[in-house]
Amino acid sequence: TITVDPSARGAAIGDTMYGVFYEDINRAADGGLYAELVQNRSFEYSTADHASYTPLTSWTADGAAEVRDDAGRLNERNRNYLSLGAGSSVTNAGYNTGVHVEKGKKYDFSVWARAERGTTLTVTLEDAAGPLAKVREVAAEGAWRKYTATFTATRTSNRGRLAVATTAPAALDMVSLFPRDTYKGQSNGLRKDLAEKIEALRPGFLRFPGGCLVNTGSMEDYSEASGWQRERSYQWKDTIGPVEERATNANFWGYNQSYGLGYYEYFRFAEDIGAMPLPVVPALVTGCGQNKATDDDALLKRHIQDTLDLIEFANGPRTSEWGAKRAEMGHPKPFGLTHIGVGNEENLPREFMARFKEFRAAIEAEYPDITLVSNSGPDDSGATFDTAWQLNREAGVDMVDEHYYNSPQWFLQNNDRYDSYDRNGPKVFLGEYASQGNAWKNALSEAAFMTGLERNADVVQLASYAPLLANEDYVQWSPDMIWFNNHASWGSANYEVQKLFMNNTGDRVVPSTATGTPAVSGPITGAVGLSTWATSAAYDDVRVTSADGETLLSDDFSGDASRWTHTGTGAWSVQDGAYVQTDTAAENTMVTAGDPSWKDYDLHVEATKKSGK
Numbered sequence: 001t002i003t004v005d006p007s008a009r010g011a012a013i014g015d016t017m018y019g020v021f022y023e024d025i026n027r028a029a030d031g032g033l034y035a036e037l038v039q040n041r042s043f044e045y046s047t048a049d050h051a052s053y054t055p056l057t058s059w060t061a062d063g064a065a066e067v068r069d070d071a072g073r074l075n076e077r078n079r080n081y082l083s084l085g086a087g088s089s090v091t092n093a094g095y096n097t098g099v100h101v102e103k104g105k106k107y108d109f110s111v112w113a114r115a116e117r118g119t120t121l122t123v124t125l126e127d128a129a130g131p132l133a134k135v136r137e138v139a140a141e142g143a144w145r146k147y148t149a150t151f152t153a154t155r156t157s158n159r160g161r162l163a164v165a166t167t168a169p170a171a172l173d174m175v176s177l178f179p180r181d182t183y184k185g186q187s188n189g190l191r192k193d194l195a196e197k198i199e200a201l202r203p204g205f206l207r208f209p210g211g212c213l214v215n216t217g218s219m220e221d222y223s224e225a226s227g228w229q230r231e232r233s234y235q236w237k238d239t240i241g242p243v244e245e246r247a248t249n250a251n252f253w254g255y256n257q258s259y260g261l262g263y264y265e266y267f268r269f270a271e272d273i274g275a276m277p278l279p280v281v282p283a284l285v286t287g288c289g290q291n292k293a294t295d296d297d298a299l300l301k302r303h304i305q306d307t308l309d310l311i312e313f314a315n316g317p318r319t320s321e322w323g324a325k326r327a328e329m330g331h332p333k334p335f336g337l338t339h340i341g342v343g344n345e346e347n348l349p350r351e352f353m354a355r356f357k358e359f360r361a362a363i364e365a366e367y368p369d370i371t372l373v374s375n376s377g378p379d380d381s382g383a384t385f386d387t388a389w390q391l392n393r394e395a396g397v398d399m400v401d402e403h404y405y406n407s408p409q410w411f412l413q414n415n416d417r418y419d420s421y422d423r424n425g426p427k428v429f430l431g432e433y434a435s436q437g438n439a440w441k442n443a444l445s446e447a448a449f450m451t452g453l454e455r456n457a458d459v460v461q462l463a464s465y466a467p468l469l470a471n472e473d474y475v476q477w478s479p480d481m482i483w484f485n486n487h488a489s490w491g492s493a494n495y496e497v498q499k500l501f502m503n504n505t506g507d508r509v510v511p512s513t514a515t516g517t518p519a520v521s522g523p524i525t526g527a528v529g530l531s532t533w534a535t536s537a538a539y540d541d542v543r544v545t546s547a548d549g550e551t552l553l554s555d556d557f558s559g560d561a562s563r564w565t566h567t568g569t570g571a572w573s574v575q576d577g578a579y580v581q582t583d584t585a586a587e588n589t590m591v592t593a594g595d596p597s598w599k600d601y602d603l604h605v606e607a608t609k610k611s612g613k
C-alpha cells in the first residue's frame with residue numbers, strides 16, 4: 001500500500017540533480033566520443049602508455065618508414081614524427097575492426113608534412129574489397145604545413161584503412177581523418193551517435209574528465225624541465241589550443257590519450273547538452289592505489305594557480321589572458337562554470353584536507369561564488385570514509401563526492417542510506433555509483449535506489465552513474481552505461497533507467513510511505529539492448545527473440561557454453577550440463593550471446609524461473 005500526502009511539501013529537487021560522469025576509461029575519448037578515425041595519428045604511442053605499444057602501433061609501413069624524435073619535429077609538445085622514404089607508404093588500421101565510413105558521407109583528411117618541392121602524397125581509403133573513395137593527391141613542399149583533402153565514401157565499411165604514400169622523402173605528423181558529420185557539425189568534434197545518446201539523457205551536469213584519471217600519475221606538467229613527463233595527472237592546460245600542439249599522455253587506464261578531446265571540447269559539449277560543467281582537478285594527493293601526498297609547496301601553488309586560470313578560461317572576459325584563449329578557440333562567451341571538484345577518491349583524508357583548504361582559500365578569495373566539491377575517499381564505508389566525512393564536516397565544506405559500486409542487493413537494501421544524513425552538514429554529490437552488472441535487475445535496483453536519492457534531495461544534490469562509456473574491444477571497467485564499437489552504439493538497461501529519471505525530474509518530493517513488499521512471480525520478460533542474465537541455479541531456460549518473435553537464441557542450460565560469453569564478476573563454467581557460478585558471492589552474472597550481430601536486433605528476453613523459487 002502506498003500512502004501519498006499531497007498536501008505535505010517534501011524536499012525541492014534541483015534541475016541538476018541527475019547528471020553524467022564522463023571519464024576517459026574504456027577508450028571513451030580516442031576511438032570513442034572523439035570522432036577522429038585515425039589511431040595514433042601523431043606517432044606518440046609509447047611503452048609508457050602500454051607495454052605493447054610502439055610509435056608505429058596501428059600503422060603498417062611499406063618501404064622506408066621511421067619514427068623520429070629529433071629537432072626536425074613539428075613542435076616541442078608533439079615530439080615524434082614519421083620520416084617516410086621515396087616510394088614508401090604507411091597504412092592506418094583505425095580502431096576496433098578499422099576505419100568506419102558510410103556511403104555518401106564526407107570525410108576530411110589532413111596531414112602536417114615537410115617535403116621537397118614536387119613531392120606528391122597519395123592518400124587512399126579502402127578495405128579488403130577495394131576502394132572506399134576516390135584516391136586523393138596532395139602536392140607538398142617546404143617546411144611543416146597542414147594539407148587537407150576530402151573523401152566522399154562510395155561504400156559503407158567498418159574495416160577501412162587509410163594509407164599515405166609519398167613520391168619523395170617526406171616528414172609526416174598529425175595524420176587525421178574526421179567525419180564531416182560530427183555532433184552538431186562541429187570541427188574537432190564528437191561522434192554523433194554517442195553524443196546524441198548522452199544528450200538524450202538530458203543530464204543536469206557533466207562531471208569530467210575523471211575519476212582515477214585525474215588524481216594519479218605525476219603532478220608535473222609537460223615541459224622540458226619535467227623531462228617531458230609521460231605519466232602525469234590530467235592537467236587542463238595540456239588539453240587546449242590547436243590539436244597539433246597538445247601533448248599526448250599515458251592514460252591511467254593503460255593506453256595513450258591524445259587530448260584531442262580536451263577542456264574546450266568538454267565545456268562546449270556541456271553547453272550543447274544543457275548540462276552544468278563540473279570539472280575535477282588534481283589535489284596533489286594521488287589516490288586510486290597510488291596513495292601518495294606531494295609535499296612540494298611550489299607545485300601545489302602552481303596547481304592552485306592553474307585552477308584559478310581554469311575559472312578564468314571558463315568565465316573570464318575575452319580581454320583576460322585565459323578568456324582570450326577560449327575566445328580564440330571559438331567561444332567568446334563565458335561557459336558559466338559554477339562548480340569544481342578537487343581531487344577524487346583520496347585515500348589520505350588528512351593530507352587531502354590540508355591541500356583542499358589551500359585550494360578553497362585561494363578560490364574563495366577571487367571567486368567566492370564557485371562551489372568546491374571535496375571528497376570522501378575511495379569507499380563508502382570504513383575508517384577512511386568516516387575520517388574523511390568528519391574532516392569535511394569540521395571544515396564546513398559545501399559538498400562531498402561519494403562513490404560506490406555494489407551488488408544490486410545492496411542497492412535494494414540501502415534505499416534509506418541518506419534518510420539519516422545530517423540535514424545541516426555538507427551536501428552530497430554522488431559522483432559515481434553502479435550496481436555490478438548491466439542486466440535488467442541491476443537497472444531495477446538502481447532505479448529503486450534513486451527513489452531514495454530523490455526523497456533526500458535536500459541532502460543529495462547531484463548524482464551520476466559510472467562509468468558512462470565503453471568501447472567493447474577495449475574494456476577496463478564493466479558494467480558501463482553506453483557501449484559502442486567503431487560503427488554502432490547501444491544503451492544498457494541502466495542507461496534507460498538514467499534516461500527515465502533525467503527526463504522526468506520532478507520539482508519537489510511528495511512525501512509517501514509504502515507497506516508490504518510487492519511479490520515477483522512468473523516469467524521475467526523485458527526488452528533489452530545488450531544482454532540479460534540467467535543462471536541455471538535460478539532458471540530452467542532462457543530464450544532471446546527479436547521484436548517480431550523470431551527465436552534468435554534459446555538455451556535450456558544443458559551444455560554448449562560456447563554460445564554465450566560471460567562478463568560477470570564470478571567464475572563461470574559448465575558442469576554436468578548446467579551453467580554454474582562457482583563464486584557464490586558474485587550474485588550478479590551477465591551473460592551475452594556470442595554472435596556479435598545479435599545486438600543489432602530489438603531483443604526480447606524471456607526466462608522461466610525454476611518452480612518454487
Ligand code: AHR
Pocket residue numbers: 023025210211212213344345403432466467477
Ligand atoms: O568509474 C571508474 C573508476 O572508479 C573511477 O575512475 C574512480 O574514481 C573509481 O574508482
